[in-house]
Amino acid sequence: xxxxxxxxxxxxxxxxxxxxxxxxxxxxxxxxILSHPDELRPFETDGLTAYRQMPLVVVMPETVEEVSNILKxxxxxxxxxxxxxxxxxxSGGSLPLEDCVLMAMxxxxxxxxxxxxxxxxxxxxCVTNLAITHAVQDKGFYxxxxxxxxxxxxxxxxxxxxSGGVHSLKYGATTNNLLGIEVVLMDGTITKFGGKAxxxxxxxxxxxxxxSEGLLGVITEVTVKILKSPEIVKAALIGFPTIEDAGNxxxxxxxxxxxxxxxxxxxxxxxxxxxxxxxxGYPTDAEAMMIVEFxxxxxxxxxxxxxxxxxxxxxxxxxxxxSKSNEERLKFWAGRKAAFPACGVLAPDYMCMDGSIPRGKLxxxxxxxxxLSKKYDLPVANAFHAGDGNLHPLIMFDANDKNxxxxxxxxxxxxxxxxxxxxxxxxxxxxxxxxxxELMCEAFNDKDIQQQLTIKVALDPNSLLNPGKVYPxxxxxxxxxxxxxxxxKTKFPDIPRF
Amino acid sequence: xxxxxxxxxxxxxxxxxxxxxxxxxxxxIVKNCYKKSTPLEISGLQxxxxxxxxxxxxxxxxxxxxxxxxxxxxxxxxxxxxxxTPISEIEEVLKKNNQQLAFEPNDFGYLFSGESNSGSIGxxxxxxxxGSRRFKVGSxxxxxxxxxxxxxxxxxxxxxGTVVKNVTxxxxxKILSGSFGTLTVLTEISIKVLPKPETSKTLIIKNPHVxxxxxxxxxxxxxxxxxxxxxFYPDYFGKNFILNDLTHDGGxxxxxxEGPTNSVDQRIDRLSKELALINNEYSVLDNVQTExxxxxxxxxxxxxxxxxxxxxxxxPISETLQVIQKLKKDDLNYFIDWGGSLIWMAxxxxxxxxxxxxxxxxxxxxxxxxxxxxxxDFKASADIFTIDPIKYKISEKIxxxxxxxxxxxxxxxxxxx
Numbered sequence: 001x002x003x004x005x006x007x008x009x010x011x012x013x014x015x016x017x018x019x020x021x022x023x024x025x026x027x028x029x030x031x032x033i034l035s036h037p038d039e040l041r042p043f044e045t046d047g048l049t050a051y052r053q054m055p056l057v058v059v060m061p062e063t064v065e066e067v068s069n070i071l072k073x074x075x076x077x078x079x080x081x082x083x084x085x086x087x088x089x090x091s092g093g094s095l096p097l098e099d100c101v102l103m104a105m106x107x108x109x110x111x112x113x114x115x116x117x118x119x120x121x122x123x124x125x126c127v128t129n130l131a132i133t134h135a136v137q138d139k140g141f142y143x144x145x146x147x148x149x150x151x152x153x154x155x156x157x158x159x160x161x162x163s164g165g166v167h168s169l170k171y172g173a174t175t176n177n178l179l180g181i182e183v184v185l186m187d188g189t190i191t192k193f194g195g196k197a198x199x200x201x202x203x204x205x206x207x208x209x210x211x212s213e214g215l216l217g218v219i220t221e222v223t224v225k226i227l228k229s230p231e232i233v234k235a236a237l238i239g240f241p242t243i244e245d246a247g248n249x250x251x252x253x254x255x256x257x258x259x260x261x262x263x264x265x266x267x268x269x270x271x272x273x274x275x276x277x278x279x280x281g282y283p284t285d286a287e288a289m290m291i292v293e294f295x296x297x298x299x300x301x302x303x304x305x306x307x308x309x310x311x312x313x314x315x316x317x318x319x320x321x322x323s324k325s326n327e328e329r330l331k332f333w334a335g336r337k338a339a340f341p342a343c344g345v346l347a348p349d350y351m352c353m354d355g356s357i358p359r360g361k362l363x364x365x366x367x368x369x370x371x372l373s374k375k376y377d378l379p380v381a382n383a384f385h386a387g388d389g390n391l392h393p394l395i396m397f398d399a400n401d402k403n404x405x406x407x408x409x410x411x412x413x414x415x416x417x418x419x420x421x422x423x424x425x426x427x428x429x430x431x432x433x434x435x436x437x438e439l440m441c442e443a444f445n446d447k448d449i450q451q452q453l454t455i456k457v458a459l460d461p462n463s464l465l466n467p468g469k470v471y472p473x474x475x476x477x478x479x480x481x482x483x484x485x486x487x488x489k490t491k492f493p494d495i496p497r498f
Numbered sequence: 499x500x501x502x503x504x505x506x507x508x509x510x511x512x513x514x515x516x517x518x519x520x521x522x523x524x525x526x527i528v529k530n531c532y533k534k535s536t537p538l539e540i541s542g543l544q545x546x547x548x549x550x551x552x553x554x555x556x557x558x559x560x561x562x563x564x565x566x567x568x569x570x571x572x573x574x575x576x577x578x579x580x581x582x583t584p585i586s587e588i589e590e591v592l593k594k595n596n597q598q599l600a601f602e603p604n605d606f607g608y609l610f611s612g613e614s615n616s617g618s619i620g621x622x623x624x625x626x627x628x629g630s631r632r633f634k635v636g637s638x639x640x641x642x643x644x645x646x647x648x649x650x651x652x653x654x655x656x657x658x659g660t661v662v663k664n665v666t667x668x669x670x671x672k673i674l675s676g677s678f679g680t681l682t683v684l685t686e687i688s689i690k691v692l693p694k695p696e697t698s699k700t701l702i703i704k705n706p707h708v709x710x711x712x713x714x715x716x717x718x719x720x721x722x723x724x725x726x727x728x729x730f731y732p733d734y735f736g737k738n739f740i741l742n743d744l745t746h747d748g749g750x751x752x753x754x755x756e757g758p759t760n761s762v763d764q765r766i767d768r769l770s771k772e773l774a775l776i777n778n779e780y781s782v783l784d785n786v787q788t789e790x791x792x793x794x795x796x797x798x799x800x801x802x803x804x805x806x807x808x809x810x811x812x813x814p815i816s817e818t819l820q821v822i823q824k825l826k827k828d829d830l831n832y833f834i835d836w837g838g839s840l841i842w843m844a845x846x847x848x849x850x851x852x853x854x855x856x857x858x859x860x861x862x863x864x865x866x867x868x869x870x871x872x873x874x875d876f877k878a879s880a881d882i883f884t885i886d887p888i889k890y891k892i893s894e895k896i897x898x899x900x901x902x903x904x905x906x907x908x909x910x911x912x913x914x915x
Binding site: 162169185252259388443447449454470 | 575628636659723768815864865
């Protein structure tokens with residue numbers, strides 16, 4: 001584990017472990033409490049595997065009342081709680097603390113209602129993203145946000161992180177596809193925000209909760225809208241001699257008024273790696289490769305594909321292939337979707353960054369990443385949700401070599417700082433978690449962060465729910481959030497404080 | 499102390515209405531009000547100021563001078579403006595680049611003053627009322643990319659940015675959208691813009707029956723023809739539309755289809771077949787007529803010059819028919835938007851008994867209401883917005899976190915908030 005600072009451990013809680021287990025055993029079925037180290041091991045990390053910590057105890061409630069009673073108990077007894085869905089998050093949002101109760105929501109795994117008339121699905125939070133689509137696809141519907149982990153990630157986790165995906169460009173992220181949630185606050189209050197109706201009365205708590213990374217409440221039910229599947233979907237695979245050409249093509253397609261369902265770019269390194277891995281038939285000699293996909297009715301899709309073709313040719317495309325069948329289209333995507341495992345072949349470990357930038361800055365940012373790659377002497381491959389400016393550099397390193405991990409962290413931090421510098425954001429869809437926590441000062445000033453912490457304190461005065469995530473620890477304002485600080489080392493020590 | 503001196507040099511604090519033209523002035527005004535616990539009414543272009551509860555404010559912060567486009571990048575699909583910028587000015591600029599605000603902000607001017615006043619961008623965000631495209635593209639809140647504002651302590655805060663994908667920290671854009679100026683004075687707003695569709699056409703189905711209309715709408719919204727508007731006007735309002743291809747003067751259902759021209763024609767054709775319409779039962783409005791029809795809809799022009807009270811009711815589409823049947827007494831003074839989920843209903847007279855009935859009915863049908871226009875005699879005692887006790891408590895806490903002394907629009911949404 002790297003030099004990551006977490007909130008101060010409450011020794012008195014550690015010493016009360018047996019009592020806590022027996023107290024919670026009166027709230028839920030004791031069989032749903034795990035406390036032996038062997039049982040806790042699977043919960044020591046999430047999708048950000050570079051960081052590991054065993055929790056004090058794991059609880060697996062089965063009803064919203066149990067969630068409420070556990071939270072109330074923990075609130076009354078000042079016990080920290082870390083909520084966890086499927087544990088696929090890439091920013092360490094459900095990394096346990098040594099003195100925490102890890103609330104694993106895995107037993108909330110049922111779809112409650114499919115309502116075609118209102119075009120929505122009401123589900124428990126630990127149903128996977130893809131299971132929602134599977135449940136409605138026989139009637140020709142689907143759930144639009146499609147994070148690449150959709151086969152495993154939970155819908156509750158999607159809400160907590162406001163997950164996006166390849167198709168966010170046209171259909172938005174989780175927050176734009178959500179109608180309602182049931183949530184339990186740290187004091188045990190059970191409430192519903194939104195429902196099957198659009199928008200809601202009063203303040204938009206649904207919007208506030210979405211993307212709050214488990215700091216404001218535990219989600220126990222989710223209502224999402226479902227869409228009618230498009231009549232046809234077509235994709236074009238386009239090679240470009242330079243990154244600039246690809247970047248210009250993206251900007252022009254958008255400016256022309258075509259909004260593709262998805263528009264992805266990969267650099268040469270990743271194109272080659274994924275092609276070797278999945279034999280997707282990619283133009284490996286191209287400096288940049290683009291997949292652009294349109295969906296809708298026959299005429300609409302054909303019109304847009306033709307337009308995209310013309311724009312690509314104008315921007316010096318070196319190769320261009322339009323899918324002739326759904327099988328061929330899926331083959332185009334197979335390589336892109338195998339980007340992670342393909343990098344896994346190239347290096348022992350990789351870290352996936354998640355910056356967001358204005359589309360027009362693509363070439364500039366990629367040049368900077370190349371420069372940094374040389375500076376840190378670590379290889380990098382770039383995947384890019386080009387349509388909405390979301391960049392995923394995959395930095396390759398060796399986690400067993402401490403120096404290599406440190407270099408990787410510094411490299412990642414430099415990329416994200418550059419994203420902010422050109423007018424972008426630290427994270428487009430993976431969340432801040434622990435990974436980018438100390439970088440928040442790049443995007444926000446003291447007052448901005450203070451305002452957010454004041455909201456946190458309003459709903460969780462003792463800062464017991466998922467502490468140590470999202471907000472920087474070694475800062476003046478963190479005191480208001482009641483996050484204790486000790487020691488001196490931080491993950492990104494070279495970042496200026498304010 | 500230094501700040502106070504600066505303030506005194508730039509503004510006269512004895513006046514009751516401030517019309518700042520810089521953010522620094524806004525900060526000074528709010529700081530001063532915070533210090534003295536002076537309630538402050540936040541106002542824009544007066545298009546929606548009558549929506550909300552009556553409340554007392556010693557001072558008014560008029561943002562109509564705080565206007566202008568800061569940055570517009572058509573290829574990045576965003577525009578960044580000062581909060582007091584008129585919607586009409588923004589729409590004009592976007593039009594030159596063939597772009598638009600896809601959420602179709604309502605123009606409440608016709609309702610309140612008989613003529614167009616679409617208000618300012620700050621007001622539109624503060625109210626979060628979206629037009630007919632709501633069910634397809636989302637509400638105002640879904641298009642707000644970022645903001646800068648001044649909280650109740652006079653501190654400048656920001657959230658979001660100008661890129662569409664951004665999950666850095668809590669999404670304060672959402673909590674401020676629809677907060678009716680009770681949390682923060684918005685100063686700068688970055689809003690997503692989208693290309694205007696090449697063609698928009700409207701399938702008009704002549705039918706007077708709400709049940710049939712809701713069937714048409716439900717079926718259309720669940721079809722792959724991908725409509726971007728769905729509205730029903732009963733007989734009472736049918737005569738309000740005089741268009742070349744709309745000679746029928748009774749009840750009508752309108753379904754809008756947008757996109758590339760050939761695709762629109764194909765989809766309109768398909769939809770009319772899916773709905774099993776026969777030839778003399780429907781007509782199709784072209785681009786120009788479509789624009790007029792939907793502009794009249796989002797601007798509530800059928801209620802222009804009406805003396806009645808107006809309620810905005812949102813329910814799941816499955817509940818709409820029952821809600822209308824329960825609410826509708828003798829008159830037929832309502833229309834349905836958002837493909838069946840939004841009911842605009844006028845009442846000649848309202849009293850607390852009728853209102854509590856409405857509240858009960860909308861709540862039982864999983865929806866909510868907002869009183870948009872209401873007779874003065876009743877306004878002081880009426881619940882303009884609904885809320886349950888748990889959410890009220892949470893709202894109190896959130897209000898306090900932004901505006902600890904309750905100086906911004908105190909009581910505009912709820913007593914004590």
